[in-house]
Amino acid sequence: MLVVGMAYQFTPNLGSLFNRQTGTPALKVNGETVTVEDLEALRRGNPVLSSADSGLLGDDFKTYVVAQKARQVLYIQAAKDIDVSRNDVNAEVTKVREQNNLTDNKAWTDALQGAGLTDAAFRKQVRDGLAVQRKVDSIKATAAPATDAEAQLYYTLNKDNFVSDARIVGRQIVVADEAKAKSLLAQVKAGGDFAALATANSTENKDRGGALGPLENGAPRPVAQVALPAEVGTAAFALTEGGVTDVIKSGGKFYIVKVEKFLAPAPKPFADAKTDVLTAVNEQKKNAAVEVWGDKLAADMKIEYIDLNWKAEDPTVAKVSGQNIPYSEVIGQVVGNEQFTGLLQQVPAEQAAQLVNGILKPQVVQSLIQGYAARTVAQDQKLALVGTRPELAAALAAYGARDVQVTDSDVQKYYQENLEQFKTPASGTVTEASFKDRAQAVAFRNSWTGGNFTQAATKAGGTVSERGAVTGGDGKLGEELNAAVFTATTLKTAGDGSLTDVVQVGTRYSVAYVADLKRATTQPLSAVRAQIEQQVLGTKKNEVGTAFVAKQVAALKPTDNLKTVLAAQEKRVTAAAPKPTTPATPTPGTPATPATGSDTPATGTPATPATDTPATETPAPETPATPAETP
Structure with a gap:
C-alpha cells in the first residue's frame, strides 16, 4: 500500500482510524460523498497538514488532502468485491481494543462517541480496510515471477546488498x-x-x-x-x-x-545469493503491479465539488513519455520531507512556502519526471529492470554507474582534503592551580612531585580549579593553558600525571596538573583506506548515475510547468485573501453617532440597536455549487 501512497491503513492509534460518517457534503468521488468532516479529520491527523489552512501552504495542503482522500475512496470502491467475514472484522476490532486498552465496554463506547462514531460505523471502516489490504494482495498475486535476466541484472546492480558476513x-x-x-x-x-x-x-x-x-x-x-x-x-x-x-x-x-x-565481508556469488535476489525482484514486480493498478483507478476518477471551499486545484505540473504528473504528487513529497518539517518549526508559513517553492519543489519535480520516465528509458535501453517508478529510477542510476572505479589517486586526494576527520584530538583530565605571582607558581611547580595536588597547591597559596575532562581546543581552557597542556613538549612528570610550565593567564600565573593525557593522533591512510574507498565510490557512483539518468530523460524532452502552476496559485490565493476594510469617515460638521454595535454609518438618525446579525455585513446568498470534474 505504501507504493501508491494509500492513506487507508490500520494503526493502533484510534484517532487516525476514526473518520465521521455523517456531516456536511464536500465533494463526490465517483458518485460517493466525502464530507467536510472527513477531510478535516485527515488534515488534523497530520501535524504538517494542520500547520496552515490559508495562504500558499494552506492551498497546497487542501489539494493534497483532497487527493489523498479521493485515493482512499477509490481503493475502498475497488475492493467492494472482496469478501470480509464478520469474524474477520471482530478479530480486528478486538485487536484494536486491546492495543488501546479499551476492553471495557463503557470505555470503548466513550471512545467511539468521542470520535463521532457508532460501533457499526467503526466496524464498517475495519471491513473496508481489510478489504483494501486483501485487494492489494490479490493485485500482487497477478505479478509475473522474476525471470533469470531480471534476477541477474538486479544482482549485478545491487551486489552490496548480497554480502557475506565478516x-x-x-x-x-x-x-x-x-x-x-x-x-x-x-x-x-x-x-x-x-x-x-x-x-x-x-x-x-x-x-x-x-x-x-x-x-x-x-x-x-x-x-x-x-x-x-x-x-x-x-x-x-x-x-x-x-x-x-x-x-x-x-x-x-x-x-x-x-x-x-x-x-572481510565480500559479495556472495550469484548462485549463493539467487534465492534472496529472486525474493527482492518478485517484491518489486508486485509493488509495480499495485502502482499500475492505482494509476488506472486514478485515471478513471471523477470528482464533483459540492462545497466550493474545498475545491482543489490539482493541475499537471510536468509531462514526460505521454504521462501527466499531478501537482498533488509534488506536495505529497514536500509534506513527507524532513527538511520541510523542520523549516515549518523555524519560520512563518508564508516564508516557508516561498523557500519551498524556490528550492524544494523544483527538485521534487525533476525527481518525479525521472521516475515517470524511468520505465520508458529502461525499455529503450532494453534493460530487464522492474519495479515502481522510484525503484526504476534508482536502478537506472545504478546501471549508469556500474563501471565506476576508485583509483589510488582518488583515495590520496580525499585523504589529504579531509585530513581533519581522521585526527583524534588530544585529551586529558586537567586541574589548574592559579597563583598571584610567578615566583609562587614556579616554586610550587619545582617542589611538587606527587600526592594530593589540590591540597599542595592550596597550601602553596594557589587557587585550584577542577577543569575535568578536557579535549584540546574545546574552549574549557584559555588559549595559553590549552597550549601548555596539549602542545608544549616540556611537561614534567609528577605523581600519576604531568605538570605544565607556568603560564600567565590574565594577571595571574597558572600551572596545570594533567592526568590521563592522550596526545593528538592522525590515523594513517592505511588504516582508513577501506573507509575512504567506500565513501569515494559512493560519491562517484551517485554523480555518474545521476548524470546518466538526466541525459536519458532529457532525450525524452519532458516539460516542466512548475513555474506556471506556482504563478497561477499565487494569483488565485491572493485574489481569495480577505481584503482589508477602510473605516467610514464622518461627514465634516456632522457629529458621529456613538457606536451601538451596528456598522451602519451615521446619518443624523439614531442608529437601530445592534442585533445578532451585523447591520451592514449580511452575507450574500450562497451561490449553488456547480459540480466540477477534475481534469
Whole structure:
C-alpha cells in the first residue's frame, strides 16, 4: 500500500482510524460523498497538514488532502468485491481494543462517541480496510515471477546488498577461573603454543586445539560473529589484522580468542545469493503491479465539488513519455520531507512556502519526471529492470554507474582534503592551580612531585580549579593553558600525571596538573583506506548515475510547468485573501453617532440597536455549487 501512497491503513492509534460518517457534503468521488468532516479529520491527523489552512501552504495542503482522500475512496470502491467475514472484522476490532486498552465496554463506547462514531460505523471502516489490504494482495498475486535476466541484472546492480558476513579463522581458550585465564594469556603472549594450551586447559573445543570452527584439511573453518558470545565476538572481530584478545568474561566463563585470519565481508556469488535476489525482484514486480493498478483507478476518477471551499486545484505540473504528473504528487513529497518539517518549526508559513517553492519543489519535480520516465528509458535501453517508478529510477542510476572505479589517486586526494576527520584530538583530565605571582607558581611547580595536588597547591597559596575532562581546543581552557597542556613538549612528570610550565593567564600565573593525557593522533591512510574507498565510490557512483539518468530523460524532452502552476496559485490565493476594510469617515460638521454595535454609518438618525446579525455585513446568498470534474 505504501507504493501508491494509500492513506487507508490500520494503526493502533484510534484517532487516525476514526473518520465521521455523517456531516456536511464536500465533494463526490465517483458518485460517493466525502464530507467536510472527513477531510478535516485527515488534515488534523497530520501535524504538517494542520500547520496552515490559508495562504500558499494552506492551498497546497487542501489539494493534497483532497487527493489523498479521493485515493482512499477509490481503493475502498475497488475492493467492494472482496469478501470480509464478520469474524474477520471482530478479530480486528478486538485487536484494536486491546492495543488501546479499551476492553471495557463503557470505555470503548466513550471512545467511539468521542470520535463521532457508532460501533457499526467503526466496524464498517475495519471491513473496508481489510478489504483494501486483501485487494492489494490479490493485485500482487497477478505479478509475473522474476525471470533469470531480471534476477541477474538486479544482482549485478545491487551486489552490496548480497554480502557475506565478516568471518574469522581462530581458536579460543575457555576456562572458569579468571586467575587461570590471565595466567594462560601471559603464556600466550610469551610465545606459548595457543592450540596446545587450549587442548590442555580449555573447557570448549579442546579436542581440536580450541579451533572455533570444525577442522577441514587440518585447518579451522571460518566462523561468523554469532558463533561467539556477544562480548567475546565484539572483541575478536575488532582484530581485523589478527591477534589475541584480552581475557573477556561472559556468562560466568573467561575467554581468550586468537584471530589467525580476518575475512572481510565480500559479495556472495550469484548462485549463493539467487534465492534472496529472486525474493527482492518478485517484491518489486508486485509493488509495480499495485502502482499500475492505482494509476488506472486514478485515471478513471471523477470528482464533483459540492462545497466550493474545498475545491482543489490539482493541475499537471510536468509531462514526460505521454504521462501527466499531478501537482498533488509534488506536495505529497514536500509534506513527507524532513527538511520541510523542520523549516515549518523555524519560520512563518508564508516564508516557508516561498523557500519551498524556490528550492524544494523544483527538485521534487525533476525527481518525479525521472521516475515517470524511468520505465520508458529502461525499455529503450532494453534493460530487464522492474519495479515502481522510484525503484526504476534508482536502478537506472545504478546501471549508469556500474563501471565506476576508485583509483589510488582518488583515495590520496580525499585523504589529504579531509585530513581533519581522521585526527583524534588530544585529551586529558586537567586541574589548574592559579597563583598571584610567578615566583609562587614556579616554586610550587619545582617542589611538587606527587600526592594530593589540590591540597599542595592550596597550601602553596594557589587557587585550584577542577577543569575535568578536557579535549584540546574545546574552549574549557584559555588559549595559553590549552597550549601548555596539549602542545608544549616540556611537561614534567609528577605523581600519576604531568605538570605544565607556568603560564600567565590574565594577571595571574597558572600551572596545570594533567592526568590521563592522550596526545593528538592522525590515523594513517592505511588504516582508513577501506573507509575512504567506500565513501569515494559512493560519491562517484551517485554523480555518474545521476548524470546518466538526466541525459536519458532529457532525450525524452519532458516539460516542466512548475513555474506556471506556482504563478497561477499565487494569483488565485491572493485574489481569495480577505481584503482589508477602510473605516467610514464622518461627514465634516456632522457629529458621529456613538457606536451601538451596528456598522451602519451615521446619518443624523439614531442608529437601530445592534442585533445578532451585523447591520451592514449580511452575507450574500450562497451561490449553488456547480459540480466540477477534475481534469
